[in-house]
Every structure is written in structure tokens, then in C-alpha cells.
Amino acid sequence: MLIFDNPEFAVACHPRGIGLGFFDGVHRGHLELLRTLVFESHRMGIVPAVLTFPERPESVLRPNGSFAGYLCDLDDRLALLSDCGISETHLLTFDRTFAATDPVEFLNKYLKSRLRAKLVVVGHDYRFGRDGAGNVELLRKWAEDSQVRLIVIEQVNQGGDRISSSRLRQLIVQGHVDAAAGLLGRPYSLHGKVIQGRRLGSKLGFPTANIPIPPFQACPAYGVYATRTRVDGRTYDSITNVGLRPTVDAAAKHPLAETCLYHTNQTLYGRDIHIDFLQRIRPEMRFESVAQLGNQVNADLQQVQQWHRESELCHEKARISGVPVYVLPTDRFVQAAIHFVFYLPLKKWQAASMALLSRVLAASCRRYPSRVELARALDSLYGATLESSQERQGDLQLITFSAEALRRWIDGSSPFSAVCDLLFDVLLDPSLDEEGLFYEDIVETERQNLMMELSARENDRAKFAYDRCLDIFCGDQPQGLSPYGDLESLQSISRHELAGAYKTLLSQCSASIYLGGSIDSDLLEACLARIRQLPDGERAKIRPSEQPSPFDPAEPAVRLEKRKVEQARIVLAYQGLPPYFSHRSIAVTFLNSMLGGDVHSLLFDVVREKMGLAYSVFSSHLRSLSAMFIMAGVTPEKVDHALEAIRDQLARLSTGDFDNSLFERTSRMIETGILSVNDDLSSMLAHQMYGHLYGRLMNRKESLDALRSVTPEEVSQLASGLRLVTCYVLTGMDNEAQK
Numbered sequence: 169m170l171i172f173d174n175p176e177f178a179v180a181c182h183p184r185g186i187g188l189g190f191f192d193g194v195h196r197g198h199l200e201l202l203r204t205l206v207f208e209s210h211r212m213g214i215v216p217a218v219l220t221f222p223e224r225p226e227s228v229l230r231p232n233g234s235f236a237g238y239l240c241d242l243d244d245r246l247a248l249l250s251d252c253g254i255s256e257t258h259l260l261t262f263d264r265t266f267a268a269t270d271p272v273e274f275l276n277k278y279l280k281s282r283l284r285a286k287l288v289v290v291g292h293d294y295r296f297g298r299d300g301a302g303n304v305e306l307l308r309k310w311a312e313d314s315q316v317r318l319i320v321i322e323q324v325n326q327g328g329d330r331i332s333s334s335r336l337r338q339l340i341v342q343g344h345v346d347a348a349a350g351l352l353g354r355p356y357s358l359h360g361k362v363i364q365g366r367r368l369g370s371k372l373g374f375p376t377a378n379i380p381i382p383p384f385q386a387c388p389a390y391g392v393y394a395t396r397t398r399v400d401g402r403t404y405d406s407i408t409n410v411g412l413r414p415t416v417d418a419a420a421k422h423p424l425a426e427t428c429l430y431h432t433n434q435t436l437y438g439r440d441i442h443i444d445f446l447q448r449i450r451p452e453m454r455f456e457s458v459a460q461l462g463n464q465v466n467a468d469l470q471q472v473q474q475w476h477r478e479s480e481l482c483h484e485k486a487r488i489s490g491v492p493v494y495v496l497p498t499d500r501f502v503q504a505a506i507h508f509v510f511y512l513p514l515k516k517w518q519a520a521s522m523a524l525l526s527r528v529l530a531a532s533c534r535r536y537p538s539r540v541e542l543a544r545a546l547d548s549l550y551g552a553t554l555e556s557s558q559e560r561q562g563d564l565q566l567i568t569f570s571a572e573a574l575r576r577w578i579d580g581s582s583p584f585s586a587v588c589d590l591l592f593d594v595l596l597d598p599s600l601d602e603e604g605l606f607y608e609d610i611v612e613t614e615r616q617n618l619m620m621e622l623s624a625r626e627n628d629r630a631k632f633a634y635d636r637c638l639d640i641f642c643g644d645q646p647q648g649l650s651p652y653g654d655l656e657s658l659q660s661i662s663r664h665e666l667a668g669a670y671k672t673l674l675s676q677c678s679a680s681i682y683l684g685g686s687i688d689s690d691l692l693e694a695c696l697a698r699i700r701q702l703p704d705g706e707r708a709k710i711r712p713s714e715q716p717s718p719f720d721p722a723e724p725a726v727r728l729e730k731r732k733v734e735q736a737r738i739v740l741a742y743q744g745l746p747p748y749f750s751h752r753s754i755a756v757t758f759l760n761s762m763l764g765g766d767v768h769s770l771l772f773d774v775v776r777e778k779m780g781l782a783y784s785v786f787s788s789h790l791r792s793l794s795a796m797f798i799m800a801g802v803t804p805e806k807v808d809h810a811l812e813a814i815r816d817q818l819a820r821l822s823t824g825d826f827d828n829s830l831f832e833r834t835s836r837m838i839e840t841g842i843l844s845v846n847d848d849l850s851s852m853l854a855h856q857m858y859g860h861l862y863g864r865l866m867n868r869k870e871s872l873d874a875l876r877s878v879t880p881e882e883v884s885q886l887a888s889g890l891r892l893v894t895c896y897v898l899t900g901m902d903n904e905a906q907k
Contacts, residue, residue, distance in 0.1 A: 169250035173222075173259040184217045184256070185209035185287035186279055188294060190224055190333075193239030194248035196353045196751070197291070197324040197331040203713035203749045203863060204319060205289040206253040211718035212317075214286050217256035218249055219278060225262045236337040237386035239356070253711045258283065271297025275310050289319045324751050326351055327873050336386075343389030345445040350870050355396070355444035358385065358425055362436045365426070366416065374465055376426040377436040379443070381410070387423055388445055390452035394472045394479075397427050398442040402486050404429040407472040408443055411452035415461045430469060431689060444483075447475055480846075481867075482682075482856045485692065488699045490707040494856060495692065496684040501849045504584040504685025505572040506591060506695070509857055511678040511710050514565045514646040520653020521661050521669040523558045526567045527614040528606050528666065529594050530556040536590075537599040539610075545590065549573050549583040554591055560651040561861060562716025562748075562792030567673070569595060572850065575686050585691050592698040598670070605663040606670075619658055622650075629898060630784075633737035634799060636729070637896035641741040643722030647793060675705030680860065682853040712749045712863025716792040726895045733900050735783060736807050738800040740814065741894035745794040745886065749863040753791070754838075754874045755882045760789040761834045762883060763821060764798060768833045770817040770826070771798070781810040791862065796890060804899045811895075821887035824880060831880050842871045 172179055187205040191198045202218070209216035222242055226233060240248065249257055260266065260278070269277075274297050279285040288311060296302040304320055311318035324331050331351045339348040340356055349355045360379035377397070381387050390411035397406040408427040412420040427443050429436075449471055455461040482496035512522055536542040546552045552573035559566045571591040573583040601607055625631045635650070642648030683695065721743050745759075746752045757765075764771035764787030771785045785800040802810045820826055845851050846868060859865025866874065 169246070169254055170256045171246060171259065172256065179256075179258075179282065181284060183214045183284045183286040185212065185214050185289065186283055186285045187216070187218045187254070187289045188220075188296070189218075189291060190220055191218070191245060191249065192224065192333045193336055193352060194245060194252070195239075195331055195333065195336060195351050196326065197321075197351075199252065199353060199749075199863065200324050200751055201289055201291060201321045202249065202252040202254065204321060204747070205287070206711075206713040207718050207747055207749070208287055208289070208317075208319065210714065211720070212287060215255045216253060217258060217283065218254050219258045219260065219283065221262045222259050223262060225267070228262055228264060228267060236341050238384055239333055239336055239340075239352075239386055241382070241385065244359075251711070253714045268298050271302030271306055272310060273297075274302065275307070275314075279316070280314055285316055287317045287319070289321065291321050292323055294320075325877060326870065328877065340386045340388055343391055343448040343451075345388055345393065346447050349446070350867075353865070355446055356386075356388070357442050357444045358382075358388075359440060359442040360425075362439055362441060364437060365424075374428045374430075374469065375433075376409075376428045377441055378424050378426045379441065381423045381425055383422075389448065390423065392449040392452070392468050392472075393445050394447040394449060394475045395427060396444040396446065396483060397429050398444070399429075399434065399436065399439060401488075403484060404432055405473075405476045406430065406443070407449075407469055408445070409452065414452070414454040415458065428469070430473070446479070446481065449475070480852075482684075482852075485683075486696055488696060489702045489704060490709075491679045491681060491699060491702065493681045493696065493699065494683065494860075495687055496682065496852060496856060497687060498684065498849070498852075499686050501685055502574055502576075503572055503849060504575045504683070504687060505849050505853055506570065506588055506684075507682040507850075507853050507857065508569045508591065508595065509680050509682070510567040510673055511680075511715070511861075512565045512567065512673075514560060514563045514649050514651065516649055516654065517657045517661075518669070519565050519649055519651055520657035521665060522565060522567055522673065523652045524611075524615055524618055524658060524661060525666055525669045525673065526556040526558060526569070527618060528611055529598055529670075530554065530569065531610050531614055532599040532607075533590070533593040534597045534599050535593050537607075539613075542590075542594075546587070549586050550577060552583050552587040552590075554587060554594065558651045560647075560649070562719065563646040564710075564716055564792075565651045567677075570850070582691070584685065585694065588691070588695055589698070592695075592701075595674070596698065596701050605667050608663065611663055611666065615658060615661070618652060619655055622652060622655055622658070629731070629733050629735070629737055630799065630801060633739050633896060633898040634797070636727075636898070637739035637741055637797070637894055640725050640727055640896060641721050641795070641894040642719075642793075645719065645722075647716075647719055671703075675703040676707065678707050678710045680857070682856055684849050684853045710861065712861065713747070716748065716861075718747075719793050721793075721795070721893045724893050728897045728899065730899055733898060735801040736804045736897060736899040738798075738802060738807065738810060738814075739894075739896045740798040740811075740892060741896075742796040742798070742890040743794065743893045744889040744891045745789070745796060747794055748791045751864075751874075752882070752886070753862075753864055754871070755878045755886055756789055756791075757838055758831075758834055758878050758883050759821065759886045760787055760796065761837055762826070762830055763787045763796070763818065763887070765789070766834070766837050768830065768837065770820060770830070771800075771814065774817055775800070775810065775813045779809075779813055781806050781813050785810075785814070795893075807897055807899060818887060818890065822884055822890075823888075824884040826880075828880070831883070835875065835878075838875055839872065842868060842875065 206216045362377045365378040393408045395406045395408040406427045406429045480498045485495040486493045531539045554571045571587045573587040639648045776782045783801040787798045
């Protein structure tokens, strides 16, 4: 990200999308604005940029006003903006002279002339210019006159209240760091260089790394916290005390954060550390003696260790060769699991080669050079599984290698440790011939298996109709390509090309690793050692709002095709839903469930059950495309009636013509789905992966809060915004054609 800190300095004359705001903390409300800015800027082919201030304007306008401190310093704020995909940040000095700027002068001088804004994105309550006279209405008129596109982000709520930096500061200074994490989308953190202390912690058996809390940053309420501490790219469970240490230093005036990394014995003096605050355990206390303090610290440590074991908070444990390694600690399951996910641009030939490659890799390794031998090895691990899968998410192809096994066997061995080693053998030590190529018999077997699956999909008329509609809906864009490739490409892939694809997969593709279960330090270190064997390379970073990429469907189309079928197949593709990272995603889930996503839905209850117009009818939300698909199987003579009935049900949702009981049943169904995610370890890991991919990672409580905030009016509003783009009907051939 480029940073410009001189408002008079000449900048490149390319058109920009501009986000306006201060963005202290870059919380979830800010993320909605920033991701919309990046998403729409890429759609328009312009540069996403932010215009902001190094210091908060209130420090000039109300210098004597109370202020609990920044949520992050300027360097962290800039880093967070860069992580969102912002290409440029322009810093303006806010002083009395600037504060007196006329609102229209500000817009013309900075947005229009200097930055060539073609898009402006602001929050609903944005104010600017002298005395805050500039508001959204003035900005809207200026944008219309200047032919600038304006997007106003509506208020983003969580837990029934608006997400704001001031609300976050209040939560933090009160010690509610767990609630603050929900608003930020990440834990609140402090960072600094470790300083020399009195070494009292070491004498008590709890060595601590101490950092002074900057006076300008919001300080968590004094007390003891369950924390995680990041040092040199690694993350460790820790316990942290924030405060003045009244038992040992009655004269102290400046608070310290004293953190104990109880699983490592590193010397941290002079090193930079980041402390993530997760849960407050107790307030700071004064004890009558150091011995009493030591006893309490020991009790605190036991409580924090138990909290870490039971919290089930997935977090990045390390980052190696550009690959983040996430760990989801849980003791609720007897098994553990690992998912190794690769992210690739979806391209026709590459999709076929990577789909074939993933199956060839999962079939053998040098240690077990055939599928039979590999299967026997897995059987010996008491039912362990190892498999590969391919899927499409927008214009991305995801290749996942996953393994699952018992964490411990009765003899003390670890089947999961063994299957992890086997998974890395499959990826990093494949079975190759003297030329360094995959063995021909394995390649041909997997090629034929994949081609048969593709042929079977084409012969399944429901899947064929869906694929055809998606292809028409997407036009020549990659979002319509199959993640399994196509028959023509699969037939042409040589073993040399497959070897090239293997090198690309390991050295160039974005990747992430998810470990779940009771993962001890020995197993983690063993996994990290294998990950270090990945070849070095430039890995593109997947950022929500950049990838999956913005998508615009092809031109509206109605297509009728005839084949030998007994059931006609209807597929309708609608556009107009919020982007995949939107906070309104849960409301879209409501819409899909009420329309046709569940057995209580209007399409199922009315079109299928009451009207008898369809053998099957349902809807599906294609999140990465902001689209809703409706699929139905009907007799050929009922196609027109079914289409009319489907349109009627969508119209009912649009106008709010539905019983509240439908809304309540939907709420209960979605709640059950949210709760059931935690019943299965692989589902929990998949939830984390999709949350990171889409930028909407929420824990169970946050998801339930979001669920309860949805209203029937919001569902109707979303339904009324749907626009039919593609109508595809696959029906039977007439008698003459059949002859």
C-alpha cells in the first residue's frame, strides 16, 4: 500500500475509489465500508484509496474533551487498511485551518481535483467541512453534479447496538475484551518492546515479559486476563496482568502489561510482542504479602489454562512460507482433523489439471506407492481417513487435502499424528518414476475415474440443467467453470504437464492449514517442521472483497433446450443480493430458507405440496455470486404454471405477504443449523475456512445475535431487490425430434 502524507504532493492521475473516515480500530463497521470500497473499485477498474487523518479531529476541535485512547496506533491502522486491500492511503493533517474548510471546497479540492474520485464510500453519519456542515445529503448532491458514484453504508449493528469506536473503547476500559473482540472481528491487542522488570515473576516461578502501555492507547481495565501472545510469527497461550502492581510497587503510576507465556521459555527482552486480550479473569488486587500474590497467580494460571482448553477459539498459530496455520483447540472429540487448503484462480485447463493432480496425489506416496497400500496403511490407523476434494467459490478453485483420525489409541499411540505425517508424505513426497513424473498407471486410473464422474454429472439431468444455467448466467467468466475441469482438457493433460502443475501448487498457490482437536505442542511442532519443507515462492494473499472477485452476470437470457427427459427441469438465476462479505448475509440466509431452502419454505409448501406442480423445487444462495438460484423438476406440460407459481411466491416475500409463523419457523431452523456446526469437528474447521474466505467469521454467540436481529421487513427488502437474469428450461423432445 502506498502512503501519501503531504496533501500538496503530486500524485498519479489515475481515477480512484475513495473511502472517507478515521477508521480507529478498523472494526467490523469499518470493514463493511472498506470491503465495499475495494470490491466496487475493482468492479469499476479503479484504485481503492482512503483519505484520512493521522490524529483524530476531536483532538483539535475539543482538545480538553475526555478520551479513553486509540484502539490502535497509526502504524497498525495503516497495516489493517492494507490488509483490507486498500492500495493507497492519503493522510491529511487536521488543524484549525483545515477545520475551517468549506465542505464543497473540500470535495472539489481533494476528492475531485487531487484524487480524481470516481467512487466515494462513506458511512451513513459521515460529517465533514467547517462545523460539520457537510453531510451525506450534501455529498449526494455533489456526487450527482460531479458524476461521481456514491455508496452510503448503512449502520452496522451487533448485539442490538451500533458498532462504533466509542462503544469499543467503553468495553475495553471496562474489561469486556471478549465483547470487544466481537465488534472488532479480532481480539483487542497491545504491542511493544519487552522491557527489563524486577524479575519478581521469575522468582515466583512465573517469568513475565513486560511492556509499558502507551498513554495514547485504550487500556483494558486493570486485572488478569487470558491472552495469546505473538512473537516472531508464532502465537502462544499466555496469562497477562494489566495494572500498577500494588502489592510490589505502591508508587507506580504508569500501567504495565505483564504476560507469562507458560508453554515456552524464550528470553524476550528487547523483542517486540503483541498481546491479544481474550477474557478477563479477575480485577487487579493488592495482597498482604508476596507469598499470597504467588498463591493467587498460581490459581489464576490454572484458571487461564483451563479457559484456553475449553474456549475453542480458532487462531493463527504460525505462518510459514506465507502459509497461515490455524489451530482450533477442543477436547470434545476423540478424533482430530487437519485440512490443507489451496486457493487457485479458476481457469479452464488449470482446473482440470489441478483436479486430476489432487486425486493422483491422494492415491499414493513414495512410502505407499499404490492406492491399495495407502488404504491398508489408513486401515491400520483404526479407521483414519485421508482424501482430496475440489470445489468452486466464485472465480476460485479450492483444492483441499484432509485427514482425520483418533487422537489417542488405548496403547498410547497417536493415529492422528501418523495420519498427519501420511498427509504430508502425500503432498511433499509423492510416488514418482525415474524421470520425476507421476506413474502412468496411477495417472490413467485417476483420469478415467474423474472423466466418469464428469460424464455421470452430465447424464444427471438436474445437475446438467443447473450447470447449463450457471454457464449462461456467467457467460465467458470463470465463475461458470467446473472445479473438476472438462472432458476435453482432462484427456489432453500429459504427465509432464501434471508435474508442472504440482510445482505450481506447492510453490505459487495461496494456501492455509487448519488443525482441530486436542493438538499438543509436539504434534504442532511436527506439523510445522513438515510445512517448512514447502518450496519457497510468491504466494498471493487471498483477501475478502478481492477474491472471490466482483461478479456481474451476462445479459438476461431465456433458454429452452430439449433432450430425452421425462421431467422438465427449470433453473432460474436471480441477481441483486448483497456481496458475500456483507453483514446482511444472515438476512439472505433467512430469505433463502423462507423461499425454498428448507422443507417449510413457500416453494416446497405451496408449489410442490399444495399446488402439486413440481416433483422437487428448492432455492440455493450462491454467496460468491450474490445470486439466488431456483431449481424445479416438473412434468413438461406444467412448466408455464410452475414458473408462474414460483414468481408468485417470490412476489409474496417481496411484499411481505407471508405469515409470521413462516418467519419464526425459519428462525428456529437457522438457529438449529448454527448450533449443529459445533457437533462435528470437520464442520467446525470448514466454518473457519469459509469465514476467513468470505470475511464473515463469527462465533456461535455472534451468529445467534445476528440471527435475532433480522426482521421480516429486511427479508422483504432483499426479496424485492432480486432481478431475474437467466431462465433455463430443459424439457422433453417432441415426437418428431425423438424419431
